[in-house]
Amino acid sequence: MSEATSIPLPVLGQTSQASMSIALVGNPNAGKTTLFNSLTGLRAKTANFPGTTVDHRQATIVLEGEVHQLVDLPGAYSLEGISPEEEVTRDALMGKLGDKAIPDVIVLVLDATQLTRNLVFGSQILELGRPTIVALNMIDEAEANGLEISVEQLSEELGCEVVPIAARHGRNLDELLNKLNALVKQPVAGTCGSAAACAGCSGCQYSSRFRWATDLTRRSVQGEQTARTYTNEKIDRIVTHRWVGLACFATLMAVVFMLIFWLASFPMDWLDGMFASTSELVGGFLPEGDFRDLITEGLIGGVGGMLVFLPQIFILFFMITLLEDSGYLARAAFVMDRLMYRVGLPGKAFVPFLAAHACAIPAIMSSRVIDDRRDRLNTILIIPLMTCSARLPVFAMVVALMFPDNAVLAGLTFAAAYAIAIIGALAISFVFRRTILPGKTKPLVIELPPYRLPSLRNALTTSLDQSRLFVRKAGTTILVFSLVLWVLATYPKATPEMLPTSWQDQLSQVEATGDADAYDTMLAQAQSEYSIAGRMGKFIQPAFAPLGYDWRLSVGVINSFAAREVMVSTLAVLYGAGDEEEGLLGSLRQARDASGSLVFTTPTCLSLLIFYIFAMQCFPTLVVVKRELKGWKWPAFQLVYMTLVAYVGALITYQASLYFLGA
Ligand SMILES: Nc1nc2c(ncn2[C@@H]2O[C@H](COP(=O)(O)OP(=O)(O)OP(=O)(O)O)[C@@H](O)[C@H]2O)c(=O)[nH]1
Numbered sequence: 001m002s003e004a005t006s007i008p009l010p011v012l013g014q015t016s017q018a019s020m021s022i023a024l025v026g027n028p029n030a031g032k033t034t035l036f037n038s039l040t041g042l043r044a045k046t047a048n049f050p051g052t053t054v055d056h057r058q059a060t061i062v063l064e065g066e067v068h069q070l071v072d073l074p075g076a077y078s079l080e081g082i083s084p085e086e087e088v089t090r091d092a093l094m095g096k097l098g099d100k101a102i103p104d105v106i107v108l109v110l111d112a113t114q115l116t117r118n119l120v121f122g123s124q125i126l127e128l129g130r131p132t133i134v135a136l137n138m139i140d141e142a143e144a145n146g147l148e149i150s151v152e153q154l155s156e157e158l159g160c161e162v163v164p165i166a167a168r169h170g171r172n173l174d175e176l177l178n179k180l181n182a183l184v185k186q187p188v189a190g191t192c193g194s195a196a197a198c199a200g201c202s203g204c205q206y207s208s209r210f211r212w213a214t215d216l217t218r219r220s221v222q223g224e225q226t227a228r229t230y231t232n233e234k235i236d237r238i239v240t241h242r243w244v245g246l247a248c249f250a251t252l253m254a255v256v257f258m259l260i261f262w263l264a265s266f267p268m269d270w271l272d273g274m275f276a277s278t279s280e281l282v283g284g285f286l287p288e289g290d291f292r293d294l295i296t297e298g299l300i301g302g303v304g305g306m307l308v309f310l311p312q313i314f315i316l317f318f319m320i321t322l323l324e325d326s327g328y329l330a331r332a333a334f335v336m337d338r339l340m341y342r343v344g345l346p347g348k349a350f351v352p353f354l355a356a357h358a359c360a361i362p363a364i365m366s367s368r369v370i371d372d373r374r375d376r377l378n379t380i381l382i383i384p385l386m387t388c389s390a391r392l393p394v395f396a397m398v399v400a401l402m403f404p405d406n407a408v409l410a411g412l413t414f415a416a417a418y419a420i421a422i423i424g425a426l427a428i429s430f431v432f433r434r435t436i437l438p439g440k441t442k443p444l445v446i447e448l449p450p451y452r453l454p455s456l457r458n459a460l461t462t463s464l465d466q467s468r469l470f471v472r473k474a475g476t477t478i479l480v481f482s483l484v485l486w487v488l489a490t491y492p493k494a495t496p497e498m499l500p501t502s503w504q505d506q507l508s509q510v511e512a513t514g515d516a517d518a519y520d521t522m523l524a525q526a527q528s529e530y531s532i533a534g535r536m537g538k539f540i541q542p543a544f545a546p547l548g549y550d551w552r553l554s555v556g557v558i559n560s561f562a563a564r565e566v567m568v569s570t571l572a573v574l575y576g577a578g579d580e581e582e583g584l585l586g587s588l589r590q591a592r593d594a595s596g597s598l599v600f601t602t603p604t605c606l607s608l609l610i611f612y613i614f615a616m617q618c619f620p621t622l623v624v625v626k627r628e629l630k631g632w633k634w635p636a637f638q639l640v641y642m643t644l645v646a647y648v649g650a651l652i653t654y655q656a657s658l659y660f661l662g663a
């Protein structure tokens with residue numbers, strides 16, 4: 001880590017001067033956020049995808065004991081740009097962003113491999129005549145590409161310090177900090193040297209800037225960049241092809257999911273077994289009774305049932321981050337845009353959609369980049385259909401129940417669930433654009449970033465962050481839900497005499513056979529139906545019977561209306577996963593309904609899968625939609641339409657698969 005973060009924050013009063021504000025400015029994908037992260041020790045999202053940062057972000061850095069504000073800004077191509085991100089950057093530079101003053105010092109981040117294009121915007125920044133320092137980033141890549149850049153020449157012609165760095169590898173950041181420190185101590189405005197574009201000219205034409213940038217690049221850069229570019233173009237021709245590109249995307253995703261399944265199955269088996277034996281071990285120490293059951297079934301069963309899926313969450317985010325960093329996902333965005341445009345979604349919606357695969361909430365907020373109101377509304381309405389991480393435990397459970405020993409089929413089904421969500425979302429958008437939100441959309445203009453060896457560290461920190469969020473949820477929300485549910489599913493406790501006569505008859509029949517195990521199982525089932533949860537479940541079960549759910553599954557669905565991942569822990573508690581040696585999946589696989597038939601048949605599993613793909617079961621998302629669209633009308637509409645689609649979809653799936661596959 002850099003010097004800036006290793007110096008401890010000073011105690012208040014030690015800073016003699018008022019702190020300066022330092023802004024990171026440059027083209028999209030130049031590495032501003034990567035630099036910001038390495039200077040501040042933060043983990044703001046970076047990606048090999050232009051337009052990753054859409055709002056400003058600030059943090060403190062310490063230079064020789066002085067605390068300063070470092071501001072990361074969205075990338076821009078020009079100061080006259082019309083996109084909302086470019087507006088944020090322009091406002092920030094002009095001191096019009098909220099209560100922020102004009103930045104005291106500018107760090108102009110240039111991508112050394114794309115010097116000409118970066119200098120076009122750079123000339124506008126230099127022209128502002130503010131104290132500026134140039135961070136010539138990606139110098140590692142420039143060198144690997146065979147480019148030799150004369151830093152002295154650039155520095156002389158730009159009229160300010162130029163420091164070659166590789167933000168991603170922390171290379172030369174100390175020199176950058178030293179020079180930055182000198183500039184902060186003595187802020188001198190750049191002179192623009194002999195830069196023809198800006199010497200004495202303000203508001204130059206794009207063409208003259210471009211000519212100046214090309215000439216300057218020619219004077220300061222030696223070497224050709226042809227070999228790689230040529231291969232990139234060849235690959236791009238394939239992966240961005242109208243149909244071949246789509247097929248590539250689908251195949252790649254399917255392979256990724258199969259890999260995730262296969263890889264995750266080892267730690268998952270291990271975790272499942274570990275929770276089962278922990279439950280047994282803890283149970284052995286506690287005296288028999290309700291408290292022991294609360295701990296083994298409610299606590300370990302409920303929370304463990306959810307944590308089993310941690311490996312899949314981790315590996316999924318790891319792979320997605322690698323793909324994004326490699327530059328491939330920008331190509332996928334390009335390919336998908338052709339489809340999205342047809343169904344009336346703006347190309348800019350791809351980034352929110354991608355983000356929605358982690359969580360709908362930041363995705364809905366990032367849809368602010370879409371300027372047209374209807375485009376944005378349409379995007380927000382379908383964002384929660386994307387497969388967010390909260391759905392993963394449910395999908396993973398269902399798929400594991402269907403294909404316990406077949407990673408290929410399991411992976412394919414999982415990938416199909418993603419595909420159904422995307423296709424469903426496109427179809428629904430199509431309908432909305434032709435009914436409630438008519439109008440034309442803008443196609444996407446995206447610059448394809450270079451292919452790049454993905455950063456393992458970035459992938460690791462992203463997936464660790466996501467895993468931590470997941471574990472925190474399991475330790476808080478899920479924990480409370482599991483304990484409350486255990487109480488509801490246990491009380492009032494019935495002795496055999498208190499049960500309805502139909503149960504008493506069945507129990508005495510089983511007792512007559514002398515099979516004590518069968519008697520215990522039946523008594524436990526009768527008791528759970530007698531409990532509050534059991535009665536509620538039986539009350540609502542008729543509504544879910546056509547979808548193939550028994551009363552416990554119905555309780556699960558209702559229970560997870562506020563947060564979908566609660567489903568798995570609910571089932572773990574209701575089907576007594578903490579109680580069994582087989583762990584969660586084993587006990588679900590053997591679960592039987594009142595009539596004695598297996599609960600998790602293929603039709604029921606498929607119906608559950610479809611229900612959870614489409615249902616809006618996330619209260620926080622509804623609150624955020626309300627906040628963004630200022631009112632409850634649209635979130636209410638969203639809740640109703642998604643639940644309806646989910647119910648009807650699951651109904652059709654269950655009935656059709658019952659017809660074709662049998663129970
Ligand atoms: N090889 C190499 N890659 C880098 C370097 N700095 C950043 N990157 C990569 O460049 C990509 C873009 O980095 P970001 O920091 O997200 O770029 P940004 O300028 O913030 O982009 P926007 O937010 O879209 O404006 C990521 O894949 C980084 O890992 C570097 O010094 N060398």
Ligand SMILES: [Mg+2]
Nearest residue numbers: 032033052053
């Ligand atoms: Mg950024």
